[in-house]
Amino acid sequence: MNNNTQRYPNREECLRILADAGCDQHVIKHILAVTDLALKIAAHFPNADRELIEAGALLHDLGRARTQGIEHGIAGGKLARQLGLPITIINIIERHLGAGIPEHDAVSLGLPAKDLIPTTLEERIVAHADNLFISDKRCNIQRSLEILNKKGFTEMARRVKQLHLALSQEAGIDIDEI
Numbered sequence: 001m002n003n004n005t006q007r008y009p010n011r012e013e014c015l016r017i018l019a020d021a022g023c024d025q026h027v028i029k030h031i032l033a034v035t036d037l038a039l040k041i042a043a044h045f046p047n048a049d050r051e052l053i054e055a056g057a058l059l060h061d062l063g064r065a066r067t068q069g070i071e072h073g074i075a076g077g078k079l080a081r082q083l084g085l086p087i088t089i090i091n092i093i094e095r096h097l098g099a100g101i102p103e104h105d106a107v108s109l110g111l112p113a114k115d116l117i118p119t120t121l122e123e124r125i126v127a128h129a130d131n132l133f134i135s136d137k138r139c140n141i142q143r144s145l146e147i148l149n150k151k152g153f154t155e156m157a158r159r160v161k162q163l164h165l166a167l168s169q170e171a172g173i174d175i176d177e178i
């Protein structure tokens with residue numbers, strides 16, 4: 001259940017939205033793998049909104065129908081707005097990159113001057129499930145951090161590590177064990 005007056009699209013509707021937007025099959029495979037993990041993480045949080053997590057995870061990479069760059073979060077949010085999707089889903093889409101992007105970094109990356117840090121439990125779970133996949137292959141936190149550091153995204157790696165530790169502590173289990 002959710003507090004919005006709007007209901008969330010179910011799995012079938014989300015897959016239709018992705019197909020209509022023109023998402024590639026490899027992106028869909030990645031999305032399904034991330035959604036599966038996000039729901040498994042959510043099972044450790046009695047207060048998590050599972051319907052929102054499922055819809056948000058299924059739609060988190062909607063913007064990759066338009067671009068594969070770091071701006072795909074904003075592009076996905078724009079598509080989601082045009083489709084009249086709930087703000088809770090739009091926020092998951094826009095805030096899912098790494099452990100989020102603070103406003104000053106967003107500007108230097110050519111993104112709108114907007115704080116893109118995931119704050120709600122549902123935003124944090126989807127963002128982190130995405131951090132633990134390379135395409136549709138699961139990786140552990142160590143590997144995820146290595147990749148970010150290698151690309152020079154050291155600040156993002158630091159935030160991803162913090163998110164991993166915080167969620168693991170809140171879940172009562174290391175997310176790598178899920």
Ligand SMILES: [Fe+2]
Pocket residue numbers: 030034060061130
């Ligand atoms: Fe993703």
